[in-house]
Amino acid sequence: MKAIRWTDWMFHPVSEQPESYAPDPNDLVWQDPVTETIFFMPEEEYDGLLRQLEEKLATMSAEERFWHVWHQDTIPFGTREPLQLAPHMPYPKPLYARHWHNATKSERMRTRLSDHVLIRTGLYYALYHPNKENWPALRKQLLQIHSPIAQPIDQFLSTGQWIGEPQQLSIVKAGAVKIKQYFMETSHLQEVRGASLLLDELNRKRILRLLAEYWTPEILVYSGGGNFLILCPEAEGPLCAGKIEELFKTVTIHAKCVAHTETFSIRDLAMDRFQDNLSWLEMRKHELQMLKLPPTDDISPDINAYRSKQMDISFKIDHLNDADRHRLAAHADSFLRTSDKPLCQQCRQRIADVQIDPYQDEPRLCCNTCLHKIIAGKNRSVFVEEMKDLFQRLGKPFADMALAETLEDIIKSQRERYGKDELAVIYGDGNNMGAVVEQIRSFQVYRYFSHLTASITKYALYTTLQELILENHQHDKAPFEIIAVGGDDLFFIVPGLYGLETAKRLGRKFDAGFRKYPASGDDEEKLTLSVGICFAPYKIPLTVLFSTAEELLKSAKQHKKQSRVRGGTLDFMKLESNSPFSQNVQTYRQLNHVRTVRTSTGKQFTLHHLFRPYSWDETDAMQTFIRKLKNIDTARQLAFRLRDSVIQMSTKEANLYYLVHFCTARFDDKQDEDRHCVHECYRAFLDAPWTKEKNIKEKYFPYIIIQDENQEHLYTPWHDVMELWDMEEEELWQESLPSNGT
Ligand SMILES: [Zn+2]
Structure with missing residues (x-):
């Protein structure tokens, strides 16, 4: 048996080929419940870390134990610090390697020590509902590694068996509604950022403070991407659900969160019944999310609710009464008012x-x-x-810089250097989440899964931005904006020239972070990332860029589902300031870029002008292709002509045109030579590694014919080449290009 050294993985979790070892018979070995990767660590190391942690805990109060040891938003990847590592070690103690082969799957799986301790404490509170006076002492006993008072719960968490009288508890499942609309009501960068900050704080900080005030923060199983799972004393589920909904309203006013609660017997939550009951709860919550509830006006806005520090307000706020409104409405533009009240000038939706x-x-x-x-x-x-914390752990420099105030700030240095005004708005999201969640059989795995996805996603994004954008350049303002990264969801903006490379590297890292190691063939892929990239001049409203990126993400995900390509996928589109396209990418493309072609012999093909969506290997190959073409003087015009030949000529004519002009062996002049070089580049593109995954039937230049189950498809890369031509700059990362596809 081979396994990955756990401390290596904690240091660098997205390695494409992590080194695997044959563990010593006395080493501890376990399997990750999400990725199924097999990890090992020497027993002395495990015991040593545990001992150090125990010593540290001994000096701490219950509050300190929770906030400074057990509660952590993300897994501290990049660390080698024993005390940072220890709470993330497997628990209960894993098997010896020598017992591995006779063990069952569930005996091999482990989640983390912190998952175990926190769920144990939360469950204890929910099942026994101790009173406020007794809780601090009990809590302190529960928040240590070995806790005698938690014996029945520990047994339940390890085996799924509940010994003794079954106890009842409530579970609350909550989820925010239409988060993206809330972000995207306005195109002003600072307002979008503000919306994102408020939601992120609610998810990660304020919810915990709310739970701490009424109950205890350990009852939170997970929170991420606006979703919460909470354990509650039986009688208090509805109160908790109500408090969460109220918190969202108080802080965001308009971003709704709905919460549903049900009572369960602890036996309903044993491993074999766990998923059925949780799925049912999820379904009920989902129904609530779908309901169109009327807006409520019983809100008392408080931007600082459950925040540790008051937010700075650097401007004066004049509250309007009805007389003010009446007066102002009289002077407002007709589209910025109702009959007697002025509308908000930002969202234009509310009074x-x-x-x-x-x-x-x-x-x-x-x-x-x-x-x-x-x-x-x-x-x-x-x-x-968060980036700063990560780079500190990794020992990388991070110059403190101001954030972009406008979208123009993001492209400023790109414009100075390359004269380009385009942004890349990137929206990504994990594939196969549902299938992975369905396998979850316990609260600890739920918690671990939520932390793992958020931590890998962030690590992949932050390190990619660091390598590509921050490392080699000096900036006075950050040339990127991260709008949301939570759960497996990513939404950020970079200068256009960085769009494709950032998305691809990030995607490869994400995929590697969720692969099963040691690699063992087909079953190694778990979660993968799909990405939509919208390139556009910064003057186009952000809401348009975002909805386009969202559409492109859908297309990339669909491609992943239908094509069975290995790893993640990406799709892109470049908008011009007066693009004809509006909103629905798939329909637009179906109308403009897909044709059915019949040959003279009656054979039928589907002709696709567009080569995208891409796998990561195809992205590599396309970037290399464009870079090589750019070294040929007249390649741009030639590629342009080839694109036009695909639009204007029949397939046969286009093929003849190509053969005559690009495959000639006679070089009368520079033009002929350039055409020959273009042909050579195209051939190299068609020999790159991506082609191994495609069933290429014939190179019918300038097309390629790809066979799928039902029929033959003609593809050409020329539209893609032209669209990406200005979005690829050779010198930016030529040296650092990994596996560049040729
Ligand atoms: Zn407004």
Whole structure:
């Protein structure tokens, strides 16, 4: 048996080929419940880390134990610090390697020590509902490694068996509604950032403080991407559900969160019944999320609810009463008012509540929802703070820099250097999540899964931005903006020239982070990433860029599902300032870029102008192809002509045109030579590694014929080449290009 050294993985979790070893018979070996990777560590190391942690815990109060040891938002990848590693070790103690072969699958699986201790504490609280006076002492006993008072619960967590009288508890499942609409109500970068910051704080910080005030924060099983799972004393489920909904309303006013609660017997949550019951709860919550609830006006807005520190407000806020509104409505543009009330100038959807001057330009009318976003947007991005922590662990430099204030700030240095105004808006999301979640049989795995996806996603994104954008350049303002990264979801903006490479590297890392190691053939792929990239001049409204990226993500995901390509996928589109395309990418392409072609012998093909969506290998090959073409003087015109031949000529004519002009062996002039070089580049493109996964039937230049189950498809790369031509710059990462496909 081969296994991965756990401390290697903690240091670098997204290695494509982590080194595997044959463990010593006395080493500890276990399997990851999400990726199924087999890990090992020497027993002395395990015992040593545990001992160090125990010594540290002995000096701490219950509060300190929770906040400084057990509770961590992300897995501290990149660390070799014993005390940082210890809470993430497997628990209960794993098997010896010598017992591995006779063990069952469930005997091999382990989650982390911190998952075990926190779920144990939360379950204890929910099942026995201790009173406020007794809880601190009990909590302290539960928040240590070995806890005699938790014996029945520990047994339940390890084996799924509940000994003794069955106890009841409530479980609350909550989920935010239409988060993306909430982000994207306005195109102002700082407001979008503010919305993101508020949601992220709710997910990770404020919810815990709320639970700490009424119950205890250990009852939170997980929170991520606006979803929460909470254990609660039987009678208190509805109160908890209500408090969560209220918290969201108070802080965001308009981003709703719905919560559903049910009572269960602890026996209903044993491993064999766990998933059925949790899926049912999820379904009920989902039904609530789908309901169109009328807006409630019983909200008292408080941007600082359950926040440790008050947010800075750097501008004056004038609250409007009805007389003010009436007066202001009389002067408002007709599309910015109702019959007697002015609308918010930011979202143009709601009645204005205040008048403010946040950007020192001119006073604005604003609703409370947008006001909170504006205030929050002036605070520092949480994601930059996280990046800083990660790079510190990795020993990489991180120059503190100001955030971009506008989209123009993001492209500033690109424009100075390359004269280009395009942004890349990138939206990514994991494939196969549902199938992985269905396999979950315990609260600990739920918790671990939520932490693992968020941590790998962040690690992949932050290290990629560091390598590509931060490492070699000096910036006074950050040339990127991370709008959301939570769970397996990513939404960020980089300068256009970095779009394709960032998405591909990030995707490869994500896929590697979730692969099963040691690699063993077909079953090694678990979660993969799909990405949509919208390239566009920064002046196009962000809402348009975002919805386009969202559409492209759908297309990339569909490709992943249908094509059975290995690893993740990406799709892209470049918008011009007056693009004909509006919103629905698939329909637009079906109408403009797919044709059915019949040959003279009656044979039928589908002709695709577009070569995308791509796998990561195809992205590599396309980038190399374009880079090589750029070294040929007239390649741009030639590629342009080939693209036109595909649109204007019949397939036979286009083929003849290609053969005559590009495959000639006679070089009369420079033109002929260039054409020959273009042909050579194209051939190299068609010999790159991506072709191994495609069933290429024939190179019918300028087309290639790919056979799928039902019929033959003609593809050409020329539309893609032209669209990406200005979005690939040879010098940016030529040296650092991994496995470049040729
Ligand atoms: Zn508004």
